[in-house]
Amino acid sequence: MSxxxxxxxIGRTGKEVEVVKFENGxxxxxxxxxxxxxxxxNGEKIExxxxxxxxxxxxxxxxAEKYVKKGDEIAVExxxxxxxxxxxxxxxRYITEIRVDELVMVGGNKPA
Known part of the structure; x- marks a missing residue:
């Protein structure tokens, strides 16, 4: 990788993983x-x-298809x-994507 x-x-997934299958992968x-x-x-806490x-x-x-679920905390590079x-x-239309080279499962689902 360059x-x-x-x-x-590092963040939490917002939905289930969507898989697109092709003939070669x-x-x-x-x-x-x-x-x-x-x-x-103004001293206000902002999120x-x-x-x-x-x-x-x-x-x-x-x-990713097998292990990443909605709400999981993951780290990617x-x-x-x-x-x-x-x-x-x-x-x-324009879109920005992160083409992931590395994935680390940081934690499980967000606590209820």
């Missing part, structure tokens, strides 16, 4: 929430959540990938 394009994230997708906490200039689109390829997609496509109305 050190010039590297993202490291599969990929897996899941959203990941990362949350920062800080105090603003800010960002959502990230994760994509797993090859053997890693099989591992990967490459930031920018894509664009035209939607059904011909409007250009």
């Amino acid at each position: 050190l010039r394009n590297k993202a490291t994230l 599969q990929l897996a997708k899941v959203s990941l929430a990362t949350t920062d906490h800080y105090t603003n200039a 800010e959540t960002q959502w990230h689109n994760l994509v797993f390829h090859g053997k890693l997609s099989e591992i 990967g490459k930031i990938v920018y894509k664009s496509y035209d939607d059904k109305d011909g409007v250009k």
